[in-house]
Amino acid sequence: MLGYIQIGPEFVGLENFETLFAADSDLMKYFGNTFILWIMGFIPQIFFSLLFAAWFTDIRLKLKTGAYKVIFYLPNVIMAAAMGMLFFTIFSQSGPVNTIYMDITGAKAPYMFFEHEWSQRGVIALINFLMWYGNTTIMLMAAINGIDTSLYESAQIDGANPSQTFFKITLPLIRPILLYVLITSLIGGLQMYDVPKIITQDGQSVNRTSMTIVMFLQNHLYSKNYGMAGALSVILFVVATVLSILVFAMVKEREPKKKKAKKGGNK
């Protein structure tokens, strides 16, 4: 632009990293927040998804599941930001949850969900859970559908009960897809942004206890602090890689024996 002199970018070496890892930096706090928010949503998500996927594909139960499958996935269709808005309405002072709460307990004042650390985190985790459990259910269902039905039939003839069938046949055979779910959810969780941003009003509420790492990154981008944003991106990338390798190692650990047996079988 005419009349402006461009200053920088200036080479600062590792200064940005030093600032980020300094004792007064909140980096670790934001990583912690992100992890807490992710795990609070992920544990119920994987539990219910596995349960529902098993139910939907159970050849003995023969549930009529068409409508449920459609409905479970629907929340994922709404944009994360819109989902945040809707839940902000639901849990707000005069929202339906507080109306019911005051009717049942007779409390005079509404419960301020967005002014307490754990209720705020709970709402964010609930949104993430609702958005993704249908998605995960469908994914696991597709995996279970890929399993040869004759395995289930023979298990049934041999007198296996439903939980035995699930733990001895289904779970080992869908391990690759489970690994996929775990890793994509982990990476998605690390990048969590829209929902906490809307719920926490840019992360500032309740002493920034629900501010995620990408919100922190976005703040630097917004204030055109590209150096810091870049440094933060690199840290984020390293963390994601390390976590994914850990998960891979954990899940792959028990596999080599089976793979060898499989290869032998194919020959």
Added chain:
Amino acid sequence: MGYSTDVVGAKSSSTNLLVRRIICYTVLTLFAIISLIPFFILIVNMTRQSNHIQKGFSPIPGTYLLKNFMTVIENGDWKMLRSLFNSLFISSFTALLSTYFSALTAYAIHVYDFKLRKPVFTFILMIMMIPAQVSALGFVRLVAKMELTNTFIPLIIPAIAAPSTFFFMKQYMDSALPLDIVEAARIDGSGEFRTFNSLIMPIMKPAIAVQAIFTFVSSWNNFFIPALILDMPTKRTLPIVIGIIRSADYAKFDMGAVYMAIGISILPVAIVYLILSKFIIRGIALGAVKG
């Protein structure tokens, strides 16, 4: 063996089954209701006036449905219908191309044994772990230098390389695509491309349907990259328009219009989902593996 003793057992297991079914349906219905609550709030708020919405939620629908709809559709600055079409165009092509090419890539890594197979696989996974925010600045500059700003090409073509779709296809092949089938096809004299298109694709149908839905939805709801590339009013996608409606200044701010715009943006995705969900039918993969 032992049919006579089985009669009693069969009876008790059928009542057992009934109890299990009742439990299943109860839990499933509960979750279905919870999943529908946001939609209920959305639909009710679509019919209400902005001032009323801001006062607090009430489950009684208002009378502003048509008015909110007209506000959103007729506003010349927002160009809602145009952006609906743009989003539909981008998301459909993205879903189509990314699922086909991801399946193709996964097939190559799954079936062919070549020197760089392992490193290529690891490399693709590494790319998956890079958050979109990290590479966005470089991408936008590249697009600007190629003079592709305000076109849909930078939104569709790069989507062909979709690491997470690829990863899913690869994992699915690991569990549902035995190499014997490919070998059998080769022995029968089928070319490699033909094997993929007419043999592998049908086996992969459930995986493709699943990923097509997911890709479509994530492209449909993507705000971050399109907002950086499209700034001409006629090229905007839905999330950008919703962002504009939401960030309107105080005097023009219309909460009813915001909810209406969100509602309009959800409808097409729900339809696409309903169409594709038919394809995830039990046994598509099984028929192929059994033979």
